[in-house]
Amino acid sequence: MTSRFHNPVDTRFGWGSIELLADLTEGQKVALVIFPEARALGLVERIQTILGERLVCVIEDVQPNPDVAQLRxxxxxxxxxxxxxxxxxAVGGGSAIDTxxxxxxxxxxxxxxxxxxxxASGESFVPSRCKRLIAAPTTAGTGSEVTPWAxxxxxxNQKKYSLxxxxxxxxxxxIDPQLMMTVPASVTVSxxxxxxxxALEAIWNHNANPxxxxxxxxxxxxxxxxxxQLHNDLANPELRSRMALAALKAGMAFSNTKTALAHSISYEMTLRHGLPHGIACSFTLPLVLGLAWGRDATRDRTLQRIFGPELDAAQARLRAFLHSLAVKxxxxxYGVTTDxxxxxxxxxxxxxxxxxxxGSTAARA
Incomplete structure (x- = not known):
């Protein structure tokens, strides 16, 4: 079987790469979408300096988990x-890029x-017009900078929409790790x-390939x-760079597979119990690992490259990792009954x- 991998995003990685905005937007009018705290951090001023007069609009009212009531x-x-x-x-975490x-x-x-x-129709459509998007994440995790989903x-109305x-x-x-140096511990972990x-969802996935x-x-x-290590040393630029690159790799992986069961669970946990997305999609990882194990020999071999041959030990390692970061x-x-x-x-x-x-009953095409 021939495997196919496609990602059309022109991806630049490196310390200080935000400065490339000047060349990437030469001769263009630019709008900036950025998180509210960025101005106090001096980031809005820095980007205004890079872009100069080409910057015609700044949108700062980005909220976590962008809601249609505010987006309108x-x-x-x-x-x-x-x-x-x-x-x-777009400069910020997943919420800024999704916005x-x-x-x-x-x-x-x-x-x-x-x-x-x-x-809401659920049908594909071609928009009447669309803008060019440059995404610069300020957190190591979203993957939104190399995927099409928002x-x-x-x-x-207790709903979510996928764009x-x-x-x-x-x-x-x-991907500029320098932009991530001020991220607090809780957000770094989440x-x-x-x-x-x-990354795990990309492995236990019908759409996975080598x-x-x-x-x-x-x-x-x-x-x-x-x-x-980063959780205990937030000001370490080498660790920030390593996490930024790891998050980019994870984004590249699921840009071709989409996510799977842990993310499907997370949407309800965010809507009904208010869990931050990173916690909502990760606290069940040991459980979902157990549900995935033994379903597909090729997927098992890939998981065993990371966790070894024994499911109990693999789940225990993953659970201990989460507990070490104070994630239950x-x-x-989280106040959820058994039923x-x-x-x-x-x-x-x-x-x-x-x-x-x-582990689903039917594979998607």
């Missing part, structure tokens, strides 16, 4: 005030509800665990070794991401 006004203001820009630069992906997809009337209706939330179009692949990803989940495995295994080995690993730890946990698992396995899991 931001989207319509963007198309009203910066509809003639060529490029959107930017939603903004760049233009509708006929510049109305957010038009976009929401298209997403998750949009509707907390009022993914050809134009929501970033044109360029700038985003690092998101990356670990991306190329995605290469990225995934390298990412997992790096994260298991590096994240606990049982549903009950509710079973219901969440049942629903998750039948979700779109759950069907990517090798």
């Amino acid at each position: 006004g931001t989207y319509e203001r963007f198309w009203r005030e910066a509809g003639d820009c060529h490029t959107v630069v 930017a992906k939603a903004l760049i997809v233009g509708t006929e009337g510049g109305c957010f509800d038009e976009l929401l209706a298209l997403l 998750t949009l939330w509707d907390a009022d 993914h179009l050809d134009c929501t692949w970033p044109t360029v990803a700038l 985003t690092g665990l998101d990356a670990l989940s991306h 190329i995605s495995d290469t990225f995934a295994v390298a990412a997992i080995e790096d994260i298991l070794e590096c994240l606990p 690993t049982e549903f009950a730890d 509710e946990a079973q219901a969440i698992l049942e629903a998750a396995i039948h979700g779109a991401r759950g069907q990517n899991f090798i």
Whole structure:
């Protein structure tokens, strides 16, 4: 069988690579999407200096888990005030990049509800207009800078929407570990665990292949070794660089496989129990590892390259790793009853991401 790996993102990695924005946007009008705390950190001023007069709009009202209730006004203001820009630069974690992906997809009337209706239909569509996107993550975990997906939330109606179009692949990803030096411990852990989940989910996946495995295994080995060290030494530039590269590898892996059961579970845990995404998609990893083990000989061999031949030891290692980062690993730890946990698992396995899991009853094409 021939394996195929495709990722169209022009990816640049290195300390200080944010300075490349000057060359990448020459002669263009640019809008910046950035997280609210960036101004106090001096990051908005730095990017304004890099871009100069080409920067025509700054959007700073990015919230965690971007919700449609807040996105509506931001989207319509963007198309009203910066509809003639060529490029959107997203600087921040997954929420900033996901927000930017939603903004760049233009509708006929510049109305957010038009976009929401298209997403709600579940059918593929070609937008009437779209902007070029440059993504610069400030956390080591999102993977959104090298994937086309954005998750949009509707907390009022307990829904989520997945946006993914050809134009929501970033044109360029700038992975600059220097931007990650001020990330606090809790966010460093949560985003690092998101990356670990991306990589593991890429392995226990119907869409896995030897190329995605290469990225995934390298990412997992790096994260298991590096994240606990970084948690205890947040100002270490070498460790920040290693985690940034590991997260990039994880992003490359799942850019071709999509995520699977742990992420499918996480959506309910975020909507109903308010768990940060990185915790919500990682606390079940030992459980999901057990559900994956023994389902597919090729997948087992890949997992055993990392964890060894015994399932009990593999689960214990993964559980101990999470506990060392103060992450609890049982549903009950998060106020979820046994019956509710079973219901969440049942629903998750039948979700779109759950069907990517090798333990699902039917493989996705």
